[in-house]
Amino acid sequence: MSVDEKTVRRIAHLARIAVTDEEVGPLGAELNNILAFVEQLGTVDVSGVEPMTSVLPMAMKKREDAVTDGGRADAVIANAPETEDHYFLVPKVVE
């Protein structure tokens, strides 16, 4: 599997990362190196092996249905560059 320039631009756009034309070529090469490295894993025979989701066999932690949080709008918006009446303000996005 290898990525071409078009794919590099597409991935960058999906991740909202601004990539200049000069960067596209070298980035593609880097990504292809990484993919080639990962592809080595494909040589291992894993037939009949269950995918591992956790190093230790453990059950997912669950919560009771109780309101234990909230009421901290000041903290929630503390880092926002722009706010009004406890709303986050962002550049206008309209469908």
Place this chain on the structure above:
Amino acid sequence: MNAPVDPKKLIKGGLHDWEVVIGMEIHAQVTSKAKLFSGAATAFGGEPNDHVSLVDAAMPGMLPVINQECVAQAVRTGLGLKAQINLRSVFDRKNYFYPDLPQGYQISQYKDPIVGEGEVLVDMPDGTSFTVGIERLHLEQDAGKSLHDQDPTRSFVDLNRSGVALMEIVSRPDLRSSEEAKAYVTKLRTILRYLGTCDGDMEKGNLRADVNVSVRRPGDPLGTRCEIKNVNSIRFIGQAVETEARRQIAILEDGGKIDQETRLFDPGKGETRSMRSKEEAHDYRYFPDPDLLPLEFEQSFVDELAKGLPELPDAKKARFVKDYGLSTYDAGVLVAERASADYYEAVAKGRDGKAAANWVINELFGRLNKESVGIEQTPVSADQLGAIVDLIGEGVISGKIAKDLFEIVWTEGGDPRAIVDSRGMKQVTDTGAIEAAVDEIIAKNPDKVAQAKEKPTLLGWFVGQTMKATGGKANPAAVNALLKAKLGID
């Protein structure tokens, strides 16, 4: 999917008849106190960003911990849809950027949902029913809310809804008309409300539908579909289907082709339009959420929840038909809301089931609808209505007087039996008194008496006069019998 085509459901185009094929994704907000992965409240409204934990705001380092009640609610819903419950399911990240999605991804379930295939029995207004296949149900997070009309250059974002649990319920493309689509959502909503897993409040956005619509010539393979996003009322679902089907038919009959795309329904303009901006975002790059282990539970957990399920509408309807001798139509009306069914049963208990149904459906529901009052706020209690039904059954009041009595109880309240006593509403069954009234009317109207011999339908006029003379309190059966005898009508 290729059931015989019913010609009545086809849409007439300019050139051909077309079959519309509809499948739906329903987003139902899970009824719970706290959110799916945080301890913030799910309550509607609230001050901006007040029902928000740092998990919901996606602050760095915050980790999701699942609310087990949301899991139970999804399982209950699956059981109510007679569906496969998966003892192991997986949460995935669905990646896209939008200001009201602070994580940059929605935690959802992709390959391994909590609930698999099931079905819904849908009732049509004409009394027929059909089955819609359910493909899956999965749990996911709701997004926040953006307001675009507060400022010319800024959108306002409130994350109160962010992270609230949703169930996405995906149907098979088994629907063939806007009527069927509406009936399906109506029935699904009823089931959810019975189960108590979603309140079904479409005005608050707690139940919304993405409607997939395609058209084809009968017998052809499925056409290209368009998805109409976020339709938020049952009426609009019907309109959106009709509008979109006609748009597609017009394109196809002009020799064009349908582009698979996401569209919005504008009820004001009565049209659907493309949401091109979303197109590119369709690469969601799902992958298992590394913050969450697979969701696993034992069959015993499912069995326990199954034991606690209420009687569901289909079972209740069948029981009403069997135990109370109701028509399927009346039974269907009564079970549409659990509160209505409970009310009816309280009235019907120990009484004539049909009479009780007539009074609940015609008088009570009629009046509630007229005043736009819900059954929960009815001013006439089941006990009061039951007493009215009893008074008719015992022959104490006539059906006509009973309506007046209902009116009094509705506006003034009180014990119906006491009202009948204190206001002299008892019907006159004393034949002597009725006979006196009948004789007087006959004496006053010799011409009508003569006509009645030729034209027996005039009997109705005499009955009316007698009822009027007795203040509506005469027993109608006695009046009829007496008049027939005296007028010589068989």
